[in-house]
Amino acid sequence: MKKVNEVNSYMAMTFEALRHILKKRATILYPFKEREKVHVPKGFRGELVFYLDKCIGCASCFKVCPSETIEIIYDGQKRRPIFYLDRCTRCQQCEEICPTHAIELTDNFETVGFDRKEKIVK
Ligand code: SF4
Ligand code: SF4
Numbered sequence: 001m002k003k004v005n006e007v008n009s010y011m012a013m014t015f016e017a018l019r020h021i022l023k024k025r026a027t028i029l030y031p032f033k034e035r036e037k038v039h040v041p042k043g044f045r046g047e048l049v050f051y052l053d054k055c056i057g058c059a060s061c062f063k064v065c066p067s068e069t070i071e072i073i074y075d076g077q078k079r080r081p082i083f084y085l086d087r088c089t090r091c092q093q094c095e096e097i098c099p100t101h102a103i104e105l106t107d108n109f110e111t112v113g114f115d116r117k118e119k120i121v122k
Helices: 002-021 060-064 093-097
Strands: 048-050 070-074 079-084 103-105
Touching: 048 079, 060 070, 060 093, 093 103
Parallel strands: none
Antiparallel strands: 048 103, 070 079
């Protein structure tokens, strides 16, 4: 009886495998390729970008940032922020408060790196 059950289950497995072999693949090949097929949901908060030309140096972003990601410096011409993105929690408060839209959270989800210096946005 045990042998019959085993044969039945192997047949069921084979049938299931054959049935799916003819179907379209449900997964994608990311991260090796097909990045464009990765579904990024609407409203996703990815890596931050900063537009220096729009910045008026008001420091509002610095004041609201809960994770001390932002430092305000004087670069010889104007007051402006720099961002240490390895600390960023992507709360989006800086983007919301910025009066000139100089900060934007993009849908870039590939945010890991090997060197913290790569994550400094000036
Ligand atoms: S998204 Fe939040 S944590 Fe990141 S820099 Fe802006 S305020 Fe700071
Ligand atoms: S809130 Fe906007 S304009 Fe003000 S310092 Fe930050 S980036 Fe510049």
